[in-house]
Amino acid sequence: MDNIAGRKPALAWAVHISVVALVLLWVLPTFGLLVSSFRTGDQISTSGWWRALTTQEQQLSPIRLAGNEAEVDGTFVIEGALFSNARQVSAWGTSSRAPDAFAPGDVAELADGQTLTVGPTGSFRLTSPVSLEGSRLPRVFATAATPPEFTLQNYRKVLFTPSAGQSIGQAFLNTLTVAIPATIIPILIAAFAAYALAWMDFPGRALLVAAVVGLLVVPLQLALIPLLQFHNAIGIGKGYLGIWLAHTGFGLPLAIYLLRNYMVSLPRDIIENARVDGATEFQIFLKIILPLSFPALASFAIFQFLWTWNDLLVALVFLGTGNDQLVLTGTLVNLMGSRGGDWEILATSAFVSIAVPLLVFFAMQKYLVRGLLAGSVK
Amino acid sequence: MHPALQAVLMIAIGVGGCIGYFLASNLLLDRVLFPARGANAGRNVTRANLIRPWLFLLPAIVALGLYLAYPVFATFWLSLHQQRAGNVSEFVGLANYTGMLAEPKFRESMRNNMMWLVVVPALATLFGLLAAQLTDRIWWGNIAKSLIFMPMAISFVGASVIWKLVYDARPAGQDQIGILNAVYLWFGGTAPQTWLTIPLWNNLFLMIVLVWIQAGFAMVILSAALRAIPEETIEAAILDGANPFQIFFRIKVPQIRGTIVVVWTTITITVLKVFDIVLAMTNGQWETQVLANYMFDKLFRAGDWGVGSASAMVIMLLVTPILIWNVTNARKEMR
Numbered sequence: 088m089d090n091i092a093g094r095k096p097a098l099a100w101a102v103h104i105s106v107v108a109l110v111l112l113w114v115l116p117t118f119g120l121l122v123s124s125f126r127t128g129d130q131i132s133t134s135g136w137w138r139a140l141t142t143q144e145q146q147l148s149p150i151r152l153a154g155n156e157a158e159v160d161g162t163f164v165i166e167g168a169l170f171s172n173a174r175q176v177s178a179w180g181t182s183s184r185a186p187d188a189f190a191p192g193d194v195a196e197l198a199d200g201q202t203l204t205v206g207p208t209g210s211f212r213l214t215s216p217v218s219l220e221g222s223r224l225p226r227v228f229a230t231a232a233t234p235p236e237f238t239l240q241n242y243r244k245v246l247f248t249p250s251a252g253q254s255i256g257q258a259f260l261n262t263l264t265v266a267i268p269a270t271i272i273p274i275l276i277a278a279f280a281a282y283a284l285a286w287m288d289f290p291g292r293a294l295l296v297a298a299v300v301g302l303l304v305v306p307l308q309l310a311l312i313p314l315l316q317f318h319n320a321i322g323i324g325k326g327y328l329g330i331w332l333a334h335t336g337f338g339l340p341l342a343i344y345l346l347r348n349y350m351v352s353l354p355r356d357i358i359e360n361a362r363v364d365g366a367t368e369f370q371i372f373l374k375i376i377l378p379l380s381f382p383a384l385a386s387f388a389i390f391q392f393l394w395t396w397n398d399l400l401v402a403l404v405f406l407g408t409g410n411d412q413l414v415l416t417g418t419l420v421n422l423m424g425s426r427g428g429d430w431e432i433l434a435t436s437a438f439v440s441i442a443v444p445l446l447v448f449f450a451m452q453k454y455l456v457r458g459l460l461a462g463s464v465k
Numbered sequence: 466m467h468p469a470l471q472a473v474l475m476i477a478i479g480v481g482g483c484i485g486y487f488l489a490s491n492l493l494l495d496r497v498l499f500p501a502r503g504a505n506a507g508r509n510v511t512r513a514n515l516i517r518p519w520l521f522l523l524p525a526i527v528a529l530g531l532y533l534a535y536p537v538f539a540t541f542w543l544s545l546h547q548q549r550a551g552n553v554s555e556f557v558g559l560a561n562y563t564g565m566l567a568e569p570k571f572r573e574s575m576r577n578n579m580m581w582l583v584v585v586p587a588l589a590t591l592f593g594l595l596a597a598q599l600t601d602r603i604w605w606g607n608i609a610k611s612l613i614f615m616p617m618a619i620s621f622v623g624a625s626v627i628w629k630l631v632y633d634a635r636p637a638g639q640d641q642i643g644i645l646n647a648v649y650l651w652f653g654g655t656a657p658q659t660w661l662t663i664p665l666w667n668n669l670f671l672m673i674v675l676v677w678i679q680a681g682f683a684m685v686i687l688s689a690a691l692r693a694i695p696e697e698t699i700e701a702a703i704l705d706g707a708n709p710f711q712i713f714f715r716i717k718v719p720q721i722r723g724t725i726v727v728v729w730t731t732i733t734i735t736v737l738k739v740f741d742i743v744l745a746m747t748n749g750q751w752e753t754q755v756l757a758n759y760m761f762d763k764l765f766r767a768g769d770w771g772v773g774s775a776s777a778m779v780i781m782l783l784v785t786p787i788l789i790w791n792v793t794n795a796r797k798e799m800r
Contacts, residue, residue, distance in 0.1 A: 098709060099602075099603075102599050102602055102603060103603060105595075105599055106596075106599045106600055106603060106606075106609050109592070109595070109596055109599070109609070109613060110609050110612050110613060113612060113613045113615070113616065113677065113680075113681075114612050114615075115644065116627045116628060116630070116631050116644075116677070117615070117616070117619070117627055119627070119630055119631065119644060120626065120627045120630055123630065131642060132635075132642060133639075133640060133642075134640045134642065135640060135641060135642050135643075135644065135647050136630075136642070136644075137644065137647075138640075145640075263472075264471070264472040267472060267476065268472050268475040268476045268479060271476055271479065271480060272475075272476070272479035272480070272483070275479075275480060275483040275484070276483060276524045276525050276528060277525060279483075279487055279521045279522075279524070279525070280521060280522050280524070280525035280526075282521060283517075283518040283521035283522050284522070287517065287518040287521070288518075289515065289518040289519070292518075293796065293799050295522070295526075296795060296799060297792045297795055297796050297799075298529075298534075299529070300791050300792050300795040301788050301791070301792045302529055302533045302534065303791070304734050304784050304787055304788050304791060305533050305537060305781070305784070305788070306734075306737065306738050306757075306777070306780045306781060306784055307533075307738070308738065308740075308757055308760055308777045308780055309536050309537050309540045309777045309778070309780070309781055310532060310533060310536035310540075311536075311764065311777075312536075312539075312540065312543060312764060312770055312773065312774060312777075313535065313536040313539035313540055313543070314532060314536060316539075317531070327471055327472065327475070328471075328475070331475055331479075332532070333532065335528060335532075336528045336529065336531065336532020336533060337532060337533070339525055339528055339529055339532075339533075340529065340533065343525060367491070367495070368491075368514075368517055368521075369487065369488070369491045372521075393617075393618055396620070397619070397620030397621065397622075397623070398620075399620070399621065399622055399740075399741045399744070399745075400740055400741065400761070403761075403765070404765070415620075416620050416621075416622040416623075416741070419622045419623065419626060419745070420622055420741075420744065420745050423625070423626065423629070423745055423746075430630065430633075430642075433626055434626070434630065436626075437622075437623050437626035437627065440620065440622075440623055441618075441619050441620070441623045444618040444619065444620070445615065445618050445619070447618065448615065448617070448618035449611070449615075452611060452614070455617075456614075456685050459682065459685050459686060460685070460686065460689050
């Protein structure tokens with residue numbers, strides 16, 4: 088439609104700019120968390136993540152001097168570096184009232200005859216007529232330019248060192264353990280049912296299809312207590328078996344609905360020819376319908392995987408709270424409660440939990456879109 | 466047993482069990498019960514074909530019945546009873562419902578849920594429609610779409626963490642690390658706000674999270690609907706001198722009205738069940754409680770199954786009109 092009369096270049100620009108604005112609005116929150124997950128906790132809590140991308144000139148939190156004393160010609164000297172990383176000092180001071188009193192290289196006269204000088208790269212030299220052994224050294228307030236700096240430390244910490252009983256690595260495995268069987272099992276059950284609903288003629292078929300459409304919207308909130316009672320009664324209790332069964336049950340309406348809609352649209356000739364040639368229904372299903380339905384199967388598998396991976400409610404109810412059963416979403420909620428201020432832990436953990444669905448999303452977007460289009464009740 | 470091993474075993478049992486069941490039951494039907502040979506081969510084939518659909522459907526019907534249909538009735542039953550000490554339940558009629566209606570926290574949840582029901586589907590559909598229409602006309606539209614669609618893959622809890630950073634507030638004078646406060650101060654705001662604790666408005670900030678997730682869904686569906694609009698209607702409008710806005714609002718939107726309704730109702734159902742976002746971000750504090758989280762509170766924190774079930778029934782009641790509408794439509798389509 089680009090060459091249709093009536094399109095104005097000004098309007099085209101407006102469209103481009105609006106889309107850029109929309110995309111930024113939608114991407115920035117996630118991007119902010121991603122950037123934050125590569126910063127140290129100190130960096131996150133002292134400056135916005137958008138500042139992490141450029142060299143920043145800012146006043147640092149006070150640094151207390153430390154170092155080994157050496158005696159040179161009767162004066163005691165401590166030398167060292169303020170920072171462990173590359174920074175450019177632009178001003179410094181020794182009191183919070185005048186944090187930028189001195190330029191790099193200046194010599195400051197402190198009390199008791201001490202002198203202090205801070206170089207442009209953060210190296211300092213403190214001299215004193217008496218030994219400073221055992222006394223508190225002065226603090227330095229520095230304003231410095233810090234180049235962008237990122238670290239993988241958070242990921243190392245979150246994945247491999249469990250802290251306060253919350254191990255993200257373990258939760259990751261638990262989530263996989265929940266999601267994979269809960270994705271695979273409903274597919275087969277649903278595929279058989281969908282075939283019957285699509286291509287077999289029997290009384291009550293229309294009613295069953297209507298029932299599936301109805302169950303599609305039943306809130307699973309209603310199922311929690313009765314099913315927990317049921318699981319306790321038959322001895323499953325809280326555990327993986329219970330959650331696999333629950334996810335299977337909850338995923339079935341969508342699975343049957345998607346697959347039936349897809350199978351109905353397959354060409355009638357193929358199936359009738361096979362029937363005429365003497366194929367049994369079972370053979371038709373396995374050899375013809377199942378392979379042809381691959382796109383629909385893939386769509387549902389993605390839906391169900393994303394849903395089970397991202398689910399919190401079902402996991403809270405049907406799984407235990409022990410370390411070997413806590414899933415990623417549950418761990419994240421706990422972290423938000425107990426360590427809401429530790430943004431480096433929170434951001435990194437969140438990204439670990441988001442990474443897999445995002446990967447699936449970008450790799451299989453085609454099937455996801457197709458499934459959405461087929462699955463929204465028309 | 467190690468859970469991972471258990472999972473592999475479960476997959477094997479699940480898949481093997483399914484295939485085994487279908488294979489065995491079909492064999493049983495064809496070879497043993499009604500073999501297609503002998504004196505009444507013809508009658509047997511007919512009979513077998515009468516039964517076969519039910520063999521195919523049985524596992525699904527059992528699972529659906531047990532995990533979705535039965536709980537609706539069981540929850541209703543529970544909502545009319547009160548748990549007493551010693552695992553005894555006593556019939557109390559509608560006492561759970563009347564007690565719940567009198568509770569301020571429940572009324573707050575209802576009020577908030579109504580706001581969610583209006584704001585989230587409206588905004589998500591609006592943004593979805595806007596994104597669908599705009600991205601359809603530019604060369605990098607597919608990339609833009611895929612980026613706006615991306616939050617669909619993120620869990621509600623993950624999204625809550627993402628947005629909690631956006632809403633973060635530091636004391637005045639410090640560098641703000643939440644982008645909303647930074648923007649607010651940059652545009653001349655007086656002091657950093659703790660957005661999630663301002664009553665009434667904080668609901669809006671929670672809703673934005675869901676809008677952010679759902680807009681992509683709306684966009685995908687609506688974009689397909691926009692593309693399916695017959696080209697001639699648009700060409701005719703252009704020839705008649707309609708401007709782009711008229712084309713959009715007078716020609717395109719009326720033609721996709723049905724799809725807009727579908728998107729709207731689908732998001733409405735998601736909204737009614739919203740739980741994770743509220744639990745993770747405010748846990749219902751500062752007047753942000755919603756029904757699903759209220760129910761979770763009652764069921765699993767207060768241990769009050771009666772009132773918890775009653776509030777679940779309220780959610781069911783709110784979903785029912787959509788359920789009936791969907792079923793009616795599906796039946797119409799079947800004919």
